[in-house]
Amino acid sequence: MKIAFLADPLASFKTYKDSTYAMMVEAARRGHAVYAFEQRDMALENGRVTARVSAITLTGDASDWYRAAPAEECDLGQFDAIIQRKDPPFDMEYVYGTYLLELAEKQGARVFNKPSAIRDHNEKLSIAQFSEFTAPTLVSSDETRIRAFQQQHGDIILKPLDGMGGSGIFRVTADGMNLGSIIETLTQQGSRTIMAQRYIPAIVKGDKRILVIGGKPVPFALARIPQNGEVRGNLAAGGVGVAQPLSERDYEIANTLGPKLAARGLLLVGLDVIGENLTEVNVTSPTCFQEITAQTGFHVAAMFVDAVEAAVAQELATDTGD
The missing domain is CATH 3.30.470.20 (ATP-grasp fold, B domain)
Known part of the structure:
Protein backbone atom coordinates (compact mmCIF):
# COMPACT_ATOMS: atom_id res chain seq x y z
CA MET A 1 0.00 0.00 0.00
CA LYS A 2 0.90 3.65 -0.35
CA ILE A 3 0.46 5.25 3.07
CA ALA A 4 0.78 9.02 3.50
CA PHE A 5 1.20 10.53 6.95
CA LEU A 6 -0.10 14.03 7.62
CA ALA A 7 2.21 15.04 10.45
CA ASP A 8 4.26 17.80 11.96
CA PRO A 9 7.77 18.38 10.53
CA LEU A 10 9.68 15.09 10.47
CA ALA A 11 12.80 16.83 11.77
CA SER A 12 10.91 17.57 15.01
CA PHE A 13 10.26 13.89 15.79
CA LYS A 14 11.77 12.46 18.98
CA THR A 15 12.20 9.00 17.51
CA TYR A 16 12.78 7.28 20.87
CA LYS A 17 9.17 7.97 21.85
CA ASP A 18 7.25 9.18 18.79
CA SER A 19 4.22 7.02 17.94
CA THR A 20 4.02 8.26 14.33
CA TYR A 21 7.62 7.16 13.85
CA ALA A 22 6.71 3.70 15.20
CA MET A 23 3.82 3.52 12.72
CA MET A 24 6.09 4.46 9.82
CA VAL A 25 8.71 1.88 10.81
CA GLU A 26 6.13 -0.90 10.99
CA ALA A 27 4.50 0.12 7.71
CA ALA A 28 7.87 0.18 5.95
CA ARG A 29 8.85 -3.18 7.50
CA ARG A 30 5.80 -4.71 5.82
CA GLY A 31 6.80 -3.29 2.46
CA HIS A 32 4.31 -0.44 2.34
CA ALA A 33 5.47 2.76 0.65
CA VAL A 34 5.64 5.60 3.20
CA TYR A 35 4.97 9.26 2.37
CA ALA A 36 4.69 12.41 4.46
CA PHE A 37 3.28 15.91 4.21
CA GLU A 38 2.29 18.76 6.50
CA GLN A 39 -1.04 20.53 6.76
CA ARG A 40 0.43 23.62 5.12
CA ASP A 41 1.24 21.47 2.06
CA MET A 42 -2.46 20.98 1.25
CA ALA A 43 -4.40 23.19 -1.13
CA LEU A 44 -7.83 23.36 -2.74
CA GLU A 45 -7.73 24.56 -6.33
CA ASN A 46 -10.22 24.12 -9.16
CA GLY A 47 -12.33 21.92 -6.93
CA ARG A 48 -9.53 19.43 -6.15
CA VAL A 49 -7.61 18.91 -2.92
CA THR A 50 -3.94 18.22 -3.50
CA ALA A 51 -0.79 18.29 -1.40
CA ARG A 52 2.96 18.49 -1.86
CA VAL A 53 3.93 15.01 -0.68
CA SER A 54 7.38 13.47 -0.21
CA ALA A 55 8.25 9.79 -0.45
CA ILE A 56 10.11 8.81 2.72
CA THR A 57 12.91 6.26 3.05
CA LEU A 58 13.75 5.12 6.58
CA THR A 59 17.46 4.73 7.28
CA GLY A 60 17.31 2.57 10.41
CA ASP A 61 19.38 5.18 12.26
CA ALA A 62 17.19 6.75 14.95
CA SER A 63 19.32 9.92 15.07
CA ASP A 64 19.26 10.45 11.29
CA TRP A 65 16.18 8.47 10.55
CA TYR A 66 14.81 9.44 7.15
CA ARG A 67 15.48 10.63 3.65
CA ALA A 68 12.78 12.64 1.91
CA ALA A 69 12.47 12.69 -1.87
CA PRO A 70 11.58 16.02 -3.50
CA ALA A 71 7.94 16.83 -2.85
CA GLU A 72 5.47 16.25 -5.66
CA GLU A 73 1.98 17.67 -6.08
CA CYS A 74 -0.39 14.74 -5.55
CA ASP A 75 -4.10 14.10 -5.56
CA LEU A 76 -4.70 12.66 -2.09
CA GLY A 77 -6.99 10.02 -3.55
CA GLN A 78 -3.99 8.26 -5.09
CA PHE A 79 -2.90 6.95 -1.69
CA ASP A 80 -4.36 3.80 -0.16
CA ALA A 81 -4.47 5.45 3.26
CA ILE A 82 -3.83 8.86 4.76
CA ILE A 83 -2.99 8.79 8.46
CA GLN A 84 -3.90 12.04 10.20
CA ARG A 85 -1.21 12.58 12.85
CA LYS A 86 -0.97 16.34 13.22
CA ASP A 87 -0.55 17.28 16.87
CA PRO A 88 -2.76 19.86 18.57
CA PRO A 89 -3.37 22.68 19.34
CA PHE A 90 -6.81 22.10 17.89
CA ASP A 91 -7.19 25.64 16.62
CA MET A 92 -9.01 26.96 13.56
CA GLU A 93 -6.07 26.01 11.33
CA TYR A 94 -6.54 22.43 12.49
CA VAL A 95 -10.26 22.69 11.73
CA TYR A 96 -9.54 24.03 8.24
CA GLY A 97 -7.31 21.01 7.71
CA THR A 98 -10.18 18.66 8.55
CA TYR A 99 -12.37 20.46 6.02
CA LEU A 100 -9.79 19.95 3.29
CA LEU A 101 -9.35 16.29 4.19
CA GLU A 102 -13.12 15.82 4.18
CA LEU A 103 -13.25 17.24 0.66
CA ALA A 104 -10.41 14.90 -0.29
CA GLU A 105 -12.48 11.98 1.00
CA LYS A 106 -15.24 12.90 -1.42
CA GLN A 107 -12.59 12.61 -4.15
CA GLY A 108 -11.63 9.09 -3.07
CA ALA A 109 -9.12 9.58 -0.25
CA ARG A 110 -9.27 7.24 2.75
CA VAL A 111 -8.37 9.18 5.90
CA PHE A 112 -7.79 7.74 9.38
CA ASN A 113 -9.02 9.10 11.73
CA LYS A 114 -11.99 10.39 9.77
CA PRO A 115 -11.73 14.20 9.59
CA SER A 116 -15.36 14.88 10.50
CA ALA A 117 -15.07 12.51 13.48
CA ILE A 118 -11.96 14.34 14.74
CA ARG A 119 -13.82 17.62 14.40
CA ASP A 120 -16.91 16.31 16.18
CA HIS A 121 -15.07 14.86 19.18
CA ASN A 122 -13.54 17.54 21.34
CA GLU A 123 -11.05 15.65 23.46
CA LYS A 124 -12.40 17.09 26.71
CA LEU A 125 -16.11 17.48 25.94
CA SER A 126 -16.56 14.03 24.40
CA ILE A 127 -16.59 12.42 27.83
CA ALA A 128 -20.06 13.93 28.32
CA GLN A 129 -21.40 11.30 25.92
CA PHE A 130 -20.29 8.63 28.39
CA SER A 131 -21.21 10.23 31.71
CA GLU A 132 -21.65 6.86 33.41
CA PHE A 133 -17.85 6.64 33.48
CA THR A 134 -16.99 10.22 34.52
CA ALA A 135 -16.46 12.13 37.73
CA PRO A 136 -18.77 15.14 38.38
CA THR A 137 -18.03 17.66 35.64
CA LEU A 138 -19.02 21.22 34.79
CA VAL A 139 -18.48 22.98 31.47
CA SER A 140 -19.07 26.72 31.64
CA SER A 141 -17.54 30.18 31.31
CA ASP A 142 -19.64 31.60 34.13
CA GLU A 143 -17.74 32.42 37.32
CA THR A 144 -20.81 32.00 39.54
CA ARG A 145 -21.42 28.46 38.27
CA ILE A 146 -17.76 27.51 38.63
CA ARG A 147 -17.60 28.87 42.18
CA ALA A 148 -20.75 26.94 43.10
CA PHE A 149 -19.21 23.75 41.65
CA GLN A 150 -16.10 24.27 43.78
CA GLN A 151 -18.22 24.89 46.86
CA GLN A 152 -20.11 21.66 46.23
CA HIS A 153 -17.11 19.43 45.54
CA GLY A 154 -14.32 21.20 47.42
CA ASP A 155 -11.28 19.82 45.64
CA ILE A 156 -11.50 20.40 41.87
CA ILE A 157 -9.49 20.52 38.67
CA LEU A 158 -9.91 23.36 36.15
CA LYS A 159 -8.67 23.13 32.56
CA PRO A 160 -9.14 24.66 29.10
CA LEU A 161 -11.07 22.73 26.46
CA ASP A 162 -8.30 23.04 23.87
CA GLY A 163 -5.21 22.26 25.94
CA MET A 164 -2.68 19.50 25.33
CA GLY A 165 0.12 17.87 27.26
CA GLY A 166 -1.32 19.02 30.58
CA SER A 167 -1.01 22.72 29.78
CA GLY A 168 -3.32 25.09 31.62
CA ILE A 169 -4.48 22.59 34.27
CA PHE A 170 -5.04 23.92 37.79
CA ARG A 171 -6.06 22.26 41.05
CA VAL A 172 -8.10 24.23 43.58
CA THR A 173 -8.56 22.65 47.00
CA ALA A 174 -11.33 23.15 49.54
CA ASP A 175 -9.99 26.52 50.72
CA GLY A 176 -10.61 27.99 47.25
CA MET A 177 -7.18 29.64 47.20
CA ASN A 178 -6.65 31.67 43.98
CA LEU A 179 -9.93 30.41 42.47
CA GLY A 180 -10.93 33.85 41.21
CA SER A 181 -7.60 34.47 39.53
CA ILE A 182 -7.61 31.03 37.92
CA ILE A 183 -11.15 31.49 36.61
CA GLU A 184 -10.27 34.90 35.18
CA THR A 185 -7.16 33.49 33.51
CA LEU A 186 -8.69 30.35 32.02
CA THR A 187 -11.98 31.94 30.94
CA GLN A 188 -10.29 35.16 29.80
CA GLN A 189 -12.68 37.23 31.88
CA GLY A 190 -15.66 35.01 31.10
CA SER A 191 -15.20 34.91 27.33
CA ARG A 192 -13.97 31.30 27.04
CA THR A 193 -15.62 28.07 28.14
CA ILE A 194 -13.61 25.76 30.41
CA MET A 195 -14.05 22.44 32.20
CA ALA A 196 -14.15 21.81 35.95
CA GLN A 197 -14.01 18.29 37.38
CA ARG A 198 -14.02 16.90 40.89
CA TYR A 199 -10.44 16.04 41.81
CA ILE A 200 -9.75 12.30 41.57
CA PRO A 201 -7.26 11.24 44.30
Whole structure:
Protein backbone atom coordinates (compact mmCIF):
# COMPACT_ATOMS: atom_id res chain seq x y z
CA MET A 1 0.00 0.00 0.00
CA LYS A 2 0.90 3.65 -0.35
CA ILE A 3 0.46 5.25 3.07
CA ALA A 4 0.78 9.02 3.50
CA PHE A 5 1.20 10.53 6.95
CA LEU A 6 -0.10 14.03 7.62
CA ALA A 7 2.21 15.04 10.45
CA ASP A 8 4.26 17.80 11.96
CA PRO A 9 7.77 18.38 10.53
CA LEU A 10 9.68 15.09 10.47
CA ALA A 11 12.80 16.83 11.77
CA SER A 12 10.91 17.57 15.01
CA PHE A 13 10.26 13.89 15.79
CA LYS A 14 11.77 12.46 18.98
CA THR A 15 12.20 9.00 17.51
CA TYR A 16 12.78 7.28 20.87
CA LYS A 17 9.17 7.97 21.85
CA ASP A 18 7.25 9.18 18.79
CA SER A 19 4.22 7.02 17.94
CA THR A 20 4.02 8.26 14.33
CA TYR A 21 7.62 7.16 13.85
CA ALA A 22 6.71 3.70 15.20
CA MET A 23 3.82 3.52 12.72
CA MET A 24 6.09 4.46 9.82
CA VAL A 25 8.71 1.88 10.81
CA GLU A 26 6.13 -0.90 10.99
CA ALA A 27 4.50 0.12 7.71
CA ALA A 28 7.87 0.18 5.95
CA ARG A 29 8.85 -3.18 7.50
CA ARG A 30 5.80 -4.71 5.82
CA GLY A 31 6.80 -3.29 2.46
CA HIS A 32 4.31 -0.44 2.34
CA ALA A 33 5.47 2.76 0.65
CA VAL A 34 5.64 5.60 3.20
CA TYR A 35 4.97 9.26 2.37
CA ALA A 36 4.69 12.41 4.46
CA PHE A 37 3.28 15.91 4.21
CA GLU A 38 2.29 18.76 6.50
CA GLN A 39 -1.04 20.53 6.76
CA ARG A 40 0.43 23.62 5.12
CA ASP A 41 1.24 21.47 2.06
CA MET A 42 -2.46 20.98 1.25
CA ALA A 43 -4.40 23.19 -1.13
CA LEU A 44 -7.83 23.36 -2.74
CA GLU A 45 -7.73 24.56 -6.33
CA ASN A 46 -10.22 24.12 -9.16
CA GLY A 47 -12.33 21.92 -6.93
CA ARG A 48 -9.53 19.43 -6.15
CA VAL A 49 -7.61 18.91 -2.92
CA THR A 50 -3.94 18.22 -3.50
CA ALA A 51 -0.79 18.29 -1.40
CA ARG A 52 2.96 18.49 -1.86
CA VAL A 53 3.93 15.01 -0.68
CA SER A 54 7.38 13.47 -0.21
CA ALA A 55 8.25 9.79 -0.45
CA ILE A 56 10.11 8.81 2.72
CA THR A 57 12.91 6.26 3.05
CA LEU A 58 13.75 5.12 6.58
CA THR A 59 17.46 4.73 7.28
CA GLY A 60 17.31 2.57 10.41
CA ASP A 61 19.38 5.18 12.26
CA ALA A 62 17.19 6.75 14.95
CA SER A 63 19.32 9.92 15.07
CA ASP A 64 19.26 10.45 11.29
CA TRP A 65 16.18 8.47 10.55
CA TYR A 66 14.81 9.44 7.15
CA ARG A 67 15.48 10.63 3.65
CA ALA A 68 12.78 12.64 1.91
CA ALA A 69 12.47 12.69 -1.87
CA PRO A 70 11.58 16.02 -3.50
CA ALA A 71 7.94 16.83 -2.85
CA GLU A 72 5.47 16.25 -5.66
CA GLU A 73 1.98 17.67 -6.08
CA CYS A 74 -0.39 14.74 -5.55
CA ASP A 75 -4.10 14.10 -5.56
CA LEU A 76 -4.70 12.66 -2.09
CA GLY A 77 -6.99 10.02 -3.55
CA GLN A 78 -3.99 8.26 -5.09
CA PHE A 79 -2.90 6.95 -1.69
CA ASP A 80 -4.36 3.80 -0.16
CA ALA A 81 -4.47 5.45 3.26
CA ILE A 82 -3.83 8.86 4.76
CA ILE A 83 -2.99 8.79 8.46
CA GLN A 84 -3.90 12.04 10.20
CA ARG A 85 -1.21 12.58 12.85
CA LYS A 86 -0.97 16.34 13.22
CA ASP A 87 -0.55 17.28 16.87
CA PRO A 88 -2.76 19.86 18.57
CA PRO A 89 -3.37 22.68 19.34
CA PHE A 90 -6.81 22.10 17.89
CA ASP A 91 -7.19 25.64 16.62
CA MET A 92 -9.01 26.96 13.56
CA GLU A 93 -6.07 26.01 11.33
CA TYR A 94 -6.54 22.43 12.49
CA VAL A 95 -10.26 22.69 11.73
CA TYR A 96 -9.54 24.03 8.24
CA GLY A 97 -7.31 21.01 7.71
CA THR A 98 -10.18 18.66 8.55
CA TYR A 99 -12.37 20.46 6.02
CA LEU A 100 -9.79 19.95 3.29
CA LEU A 101 -9.35 16.29 4.19
CA GLU A 102 -13.12 15.82 4.18
CA LEU A 103 -13.25 17.24 0.66
CA ALA A 104 -10.41 14.90 -0.29
CA GLU A 105 -12.48 11.98 1.00
CA LYS A 106 -15.24 12.90 -1.42
CA GLN A 107 -12.59 12.61 -4.15
CA GLY A 108 -11.63 9.09 -3.07
CA ALA A 109 -9.12 9.58 -0.25
CA ARG A 110 -9.27 7.24 2.75
CA VAL A 111 -8.37 9.18 5.90
CA PHE A 112 -7.79 7.74 9.38
CA ASN A 113 -9.02 9.10 11.73
CA LYS A 114 -11.99 10.39 9.77
CA PRO A 115 -11.73 14.20 9.59
CA SER A 116 -15.36 14.88 10.50
CA ALA A 117 -15.07 12.51 13.48
CA ILE A 118 -11.96 14.34 14.74
CA ARG A 119 -13.82 17.62 14.40
CA ASP A 120 -16.91 16.31 16.18
CA HIS A 121 -15.07 14.86 19.18
CA ASN A 122 -13.54 17.54 21.34
CA GLU A 123 -11.05 15.65 23.46
CA LYS A 124 -12.40 17.09 26.71
CA LEU A 125 -16.11 17.48 25.94
CA SER A 126 -16.56 14.03 24.40
CA ILE A 127 -16.59 12.42 27.83
CA ALA A 128 -20.06 13.93 28.32
CA GLN A 129 -21.40 11.30 25.92
CA PHE A 130 -20.29 8.63 28.39
CA SER A 131 -21.21 10.23 31.71
CA GLU A 132 -21.65 6.86 33.41
CA PHE A 133 -17.85 6.64 33.48
CA THR A 134 -16.99 10.22 34.52
CA ALA A 135 -16.46 12.13 37.73
CA PRO A 136 -18.77 15.14 38.38
CA THR A 137 -18.03 17.66 35.64
CA LEU A 138 -19.02 21.22 34.79
CA VAL A 139 -18.48 22.98 31.47
CA SER A 140 -19.07 26.72 31.64
CA SER A 141 -17.54 30.18 31.31
CA ASP A 142 -19.64 31.60 34.13
CA GLU A 143 -17.74 32.42 37.32
CA THR A 144 -20.81 32.00 39.54
CA ARG A 145 -21.42 28.46 38.27
CA ILE A 146 -17.76 27.51 38.63
CA ARG A 147 -17.60 28.87 42.18
CA ALA A 148 -20.75 26.94 43.10
CA PHE A 149 -19.21 23.75 41.65
CA GLN A 150 -16.10 24.27 43.78
CA GLN A 151 -18.22 24.89 46.86
CA GLN A 152 -20.11 21.66 46.23
CA HIS A 153 -17.11 19.43 45.54
CA GLY A 154 -14.32 21.20 47.42
CA ASP A 155 -11.28 19.82 45.64
CA ILE A 156 -11.50 20.40 41.87
CA ILE A 157 -9.49 20.52 38.67
CA LEU A 158 -9.91 23.36 36.15
CA LYS A 159 -8.67 23.13 32.56
CA PRO A 160 -9.14 24.66 29.10
CA LEU A 161 -11.07 22.73 26.46
CA ASP A 162 -8.30 23.04 23.87
CA GLY A 163 -5.21 22.26 25.94
CA MET A 164 -2.68 19.50 25.33
CA GLY A 165 0.12 17.87 27.26
CA GLY A 166 -1.32 19.02 30.58
CA SER A 167 -1.01 22.72 29.78
CA GLY A 168 -3.32 25.09 31.62
CA ILE A 169 -4.48 22.59 34.27
CA PHE A 170 -5.04 23.92 37.79
CA ARG A 171 -6.06 22.26 41.05
CA VAL A 172 -8.10 24.23 43.58
CA THR A 173 -8.56 22.65 47.00
CA ALA A 174 -11.33 23.15 49.54
CA ASP A 175 -9.99 26.52 50.72
CA GLY A 176 -10.61 27.99 47.25
CA MET A 177 -7.18 29.64 47.20
CA ASN A 178 -6.65 31.67 43.98
CA LEU A 179 -9.93 30.41 42.47
CA GLY A 180 -10.93 33.85 41.21
CA SER A 181 -7.60 34.47 39.53
CA ILE A 182 -7.61 31.03 37.92
CA ILE A 183 -11.15 31.49 36.61
CA GLU A 184 -10.27 34.90 35.18
CA THR A 185 -7.16 33.49 33.51
CA LEU A 186 -8.69 30.35 32.02
CA THR A 187 -11.98 31.94 30.94
CA GLN A 188 -10.29 35.16 29.80
CA GLN A 189 -12.68 37.23 31.88
CA GLY A 190 -15.66 35.01 31.10
CA SER A 191 -15.20 34.91 27.33
CA ARG A 192 -13.97 31.30 27.04
CA THR A 193 -15.62 28.07 28.14
CA ILE A 194 -13.61 25.76 30.41
CA MET A 195 -14.05 22.44 32.20
CA ALA A 196 -14.15 21.81 35.95
CA GLN A 197 -14.01 18.29 37.38
CA ARG A 198 -14.02 16.90 40.89
CA TYR A 199 -10.44 16.04 41.81
CA ILE A 200 -9.75 12.30 41.57
CA PRO A 201 -7.26 11.24 44.30
CA ALA A 202 -6.28 8.16 42.28
CA ILE A 203 -4.16 10.46 40.09
CA VAL A 204 -1.26 9.63 42.44
CA LYS A 205 -1.30 6.13 40.86
CA GLY A 206 -1.28 7.58 37.37
CA ASP A 207 -3.33 9.02 34.55
CA LYS A 208 -3.79 5.90 32.42
CA ARG A 209 -3.63 6.12 28.64
CA ILE A 210 -5.68 3.29 27.13
CA LEU A 211 -5.22 2.89 23.39
CA VAL A 212 -8.19 1.60 21.41
CA ILE A 213 -7.43 0.50 17.84
CA GLY A 214 -10.16 -0.55 15.43
CA GLY A 215 -12.58 -0.63 18.34
CA LYS A 216 -10.42 -3.01 20.43
CA PRO A 217 -8.26 -2.05 23.41
CA VAL A 218 -4.53 -2.60 23.59
CA PRO A 219 -4.23 -4.93 26.63
CA PHE A 220 -1.79 -2.62 28.42
CA ALA A 221 -2.22 0.99 29.52
CA LEU A 222 0.51 3.51 30.21
CA ALA A 223 -0.02 4.97 33.69
CA ARG A 224 1.53 8.43 33.62
CA ILE A 225 2.44 9.13 37.23
CA PRO A 226 2.84 12.73 38.46
CA GLN A 227 6.18 13.72 39.94
CA ASN A 228 7.48 16.38 42.33
CA GLY A 229 4.12 17.45 43.72
CA GLU A 230 2.47 17.88 40.33
CA VAL A 231 -1.21 17.07 39.78
CA ARG A 232 -0.52 16.39 36.08
CA GLY A 233 0.63 12.98 34.96
CA ASN A 234 1.20 13.96 31.32
CA LEU A 235 4.62 12.92 30.05
CA ALA A 236 5.05 16.42 28.63
CA ALA A 237 4.57 17.77 32.16
CA GLY A 238 7.22 15.50 33.67
CA GLY A 239 5.11 12.44 34.47
CA VAL A 240 6.74 9.00 34.49
CA GLY A 241 5.10 6.36 32.29
CA VAL A 242 4.59 2.87 33.71
CA ALA A 243 2.90 0.23 31.54
CA GLN A 244 0.40 -2.05 33.26
CA PRO A 245 -2.30 -4.54 32.27
CA LEU A 246 -5.79 -3.13 31.88
CA SER A 247 -8.00 -3.49 34.94
CA GLU A 248 -11.53 -4.86 34.81
CA ARG A 249 -12.85 -1.29 34.90
CA ASP A 250 -10.43 -0.23 32.14
CA TYR A 251 -11.78 -3.01 29.94
CA GLU A 252 -15.36 -2.03 30.76
CA ILE A 253 -14.72 1.54 29.63
CA ALA A 254 -12.70 0.59 26.55
CA ASN A 255 -15.07 -2.15 25.40
CA THR A 256 -18.07 0.16 25.79
CA LEU A 257 -16.57 3.14 23.96
CA GLY A 258 -14.38 1.31 21.44
CA PRO A 259 -16.99 -0.08 19.02
CA LYS A 260 -19.04 3.12 19.14
CA LEU A 261 -16.06 5.34 18.36
CA ALA A 262 -14.79 3.01 15.65
CA ALA A 263 -18.20 3.09 13.97
CA ARG A 264 -17.89 6.87 13.82
CA GLY A 265 -14.62 6.65 11.91
CA LEU A 266 -12.14 6.83 14.79
CA LEU A 267 -9.66 4.05 14.06
CA LEU A 268 -7.28 5.11 16.84
CA VAL A 269 -8.38 6.60 20.15
CA GLY A 270 -6.54 7.30 23.37
CA LEU A 271 -8.78 7.09 26.43
CA ASP A 272 -7.50 8.80 29.56
CA VAL A 273 -8.66 7.15 32.77
CA ILE A 274 -7.86 8.15 36.34
CA GLY A 275 -8.87 5.51 38.86
CA GLU A 276 -12.36 4.47 37.80
CA ASN A 277 -13.12 7.61 35.79
CA LEU A 278 -12.85 8.54 32.11
CA THR A 279 -11.32 12.03 31.81
CA GLU A 280 -10.54 12.50 28.08
CA VAL A 281 -11.11 10.94 24.66
CA ASN A 282 -8.04 11.71 22.54
CA VAL A 283 -8.62 11.53 18.78
CA THR A 284 -6.10 13.86 17.13
CA SER A 285 -2.76 12.04 17.49
CA PRO A 286 -2.82 9.61 20.45
CA THR A 287 0.61 8.55 21.67
CA CYS A 288 2.34 6.07 24.02
CA PHE A 289 2.93 3.34 21.42
CA GLN A 290 6.65 3.04 22.07
CA GLU A 291 6.48 3.21 25.86
CA ILE A 292 3.96 0.37 26.03
CA THR A 293 5.88 -1.75 23.52
CA ALA A 294 9.24 -1.23 25.25
CA GLN A 295 7.91 -2.17 28.68
CA THR A 296 5.58 -5.06 27.77
CA GLY A 297 6.71 -6.43 24.41
CA PHE A 298 3.22 -5.88 22.98
CA HIS A 299 3.73 -4.44 19.48
CA VAL A 300 1.23 -1.57 19.42
CA ALA A 301 2.34 -0.28 16.01
CA ALA A 302 1.75 -3.73 14.50
CA MET A 303 -1.80 -3.75 15.86
CA PHE A 304 -2.32 -0.30 14.36
CA VAL A 305 -1.01 -1.19 10.90
CA ASP A 306 -3.12 -4.38 11.01
CA ALA A 307 -6.15 -2.16 11.61
CA VAL A 308 -5.23 0.20 8.75
CA GLU A 309 -4.80 -2.73 6.36
CA ALA A 310 -8.14 -4.19 7.42
CA ALA A 311 -9.94 -0.84 7.13
CA VAL A 312 -8.56 -0.20 3.65
CA ALA A 313 -9.50 -3.72 2.53
CA GLN A 314 -13.01 -3.23 3.87
CA GLU A 315 -13.43 0.12 2.10
CA LEU A 316 -12.11 -1.34 -1.16
CA ALA A 317 -14.54 -4.24 -0.89
CA THR A 318 -17.38 -1.81 -0.24
CA ASP A 319 -16.36 0.36 -3.20
CA THR A 320 -16.32 -2.62 -5.56
CA GLY A 321 -19.47 -4.14 -4.13
CA ASP A 322 -17.79 -7.38 -3.05
